Amino acid sequence: MTIMKAEWRLAIRNKRLLFFNILVPIVFIAPVILSGAPGVHVTVILVVLFALFSTFGSSIPLIRDKESGLLQRYVMTGVNPGFLLLQRTLTFALIDFLQLVPAQVLIIIVTGSNFGEMSLFIAMVLLALIAGNLFGVLAASASRSIAEGALFSSLLALYMIHLAGVFRVAVPGSWVSILEPWIPFRPLYLSVRTIVLGAEPVMGADLAPPLFFILVLIMGTYFRGKVFLGAANR
Numbered sequence: 001m002t003i004m005k006a007e008w009r010l011a012i013r014n015k016r017l018l019f020f021n022i023l024v025p026i027v028f029i030a031p032v033i034l035s036g037a038p039g040v041h042v043t044v045i046l047v048v049l050f051a052l053f054s055t056f057g058s059s060i061p062l063i064r065d066k067e068s069g070l071l072q073r074y075v076m077t078g079v080n081p082g083f084l085l086l087q088r089t090l091t092f093a094l095i096d097f098l099q100l101v102p103a104q105v106l107i108i109i110v111t112g113s114n115f116g117e118m119s120l121f122i123a124m125v126l127l128a129l130i131a132g133n134l135f136g137v138l139a140a141s142a143s144r145s146i147a148e149g150a151l152f153s154s155l156l157a158l159y160m161i162h163l164a165g166v167f168r169v170a171v172p173g174s175w176v177s178i179l180e181p182w183i184p185f186r187p188l189y190l191s192v193r194t195i196v197l198g199a200e201p202v203m204g205a206d207l208a209p210p211l212f213f214i215l216v217l218i219m220g221t222y223f224r225g226k227v228f229l230g231a232a233n234r
Contacts, residue, residue, distance in 0.1 A: 003074065003084060007091040018099070021057075025049060025103040033110050039197040046107065046196075047166050047189050050125060051157045053100065054132025055139065058092045059153035062140040071229055081229035082222035085137055089221060093133040097126050113195045120202055124191040127210070131184030132157065134217040141228040164189050182209040184217075 011018060032045050062085075065071050075081050104125060108118050139153035161167065163176065164185040170177035180186060187210055193199040 003079070003087045004091045007088060008095070011095045021099045022102055025053065025100055026106060029103050029106060033107060043189070043192045043196050044166055046192050047128075047164075047185060048158075048161060050100070050128050050188060051132050051161050051185055052154065054093065054096050054129040055136035055153040055157040056150065057096050058089060058133040058136030059140040059143070059149045060146055061092070062088070062137060063143055063146050063149040066140075066229070067146075075229050080225075082225035084229065085221050085225035086218065089133045089137050090130070093126070093130045096129045096133065100125065100129075107195070111195045117191075117195050117201065121191045121195055124188045124202060127214070128185055128188035131210070131214050131217065134214065134221055135160065137221050138217070138224060141224045161185055181206065182213050184210045184214050186210055 028049060029046065032042055062071075071084065074084055104122060108121065113121065135156050136153045139156050140149045143149035143152050160183055163179050164183040165180045166185070166189050170180050187202050187207055190199070190202045190206060194201045
């Protein structure tokens, strides 16, 4: 809990970064959603924004803090490296969510979503941010510099967006169509389609595979933390 409190305080005190993290998504989204662009294009842009926002938001700070020695100092005090990564990931996902609230409100107002669609959209945004932050941590753990982290996290996020069916319709029976329901960005894509295009809402059956995938990501992040930061304990 000390780690989570520290990250919250750092995020709040860095007012300049907080301001731009709130402003930039609004500036990015407003022209798109108010332009009368085709709903298919708007849907893709929104999903890409939320996915990249979360992956970059966890990947780059993690590499920076590892290079500075901050994370190793935490581990040397006896903090479990796996739990350290998971606590940071959860905190960063919640911070990302709060920073994106104004952008979400803008989307909901412009699309005229009802309460059910709005609630589902907000929940799926949070789910996607958690998944994106987990992807970002795994990308960062395989990187040796901030530049590599930015490259790996963007590639991983875009690849997962592609597998979620955002950029194309999978051929029925193909291996891509089998993977598609399991990708954690899929529920966000379906919920955005609902509020933008009026498509069918996300059903309970649509959530089980992505939630299982996220559980696997959580376990992978925990064990990856042992390798990524565990050396500091030796």
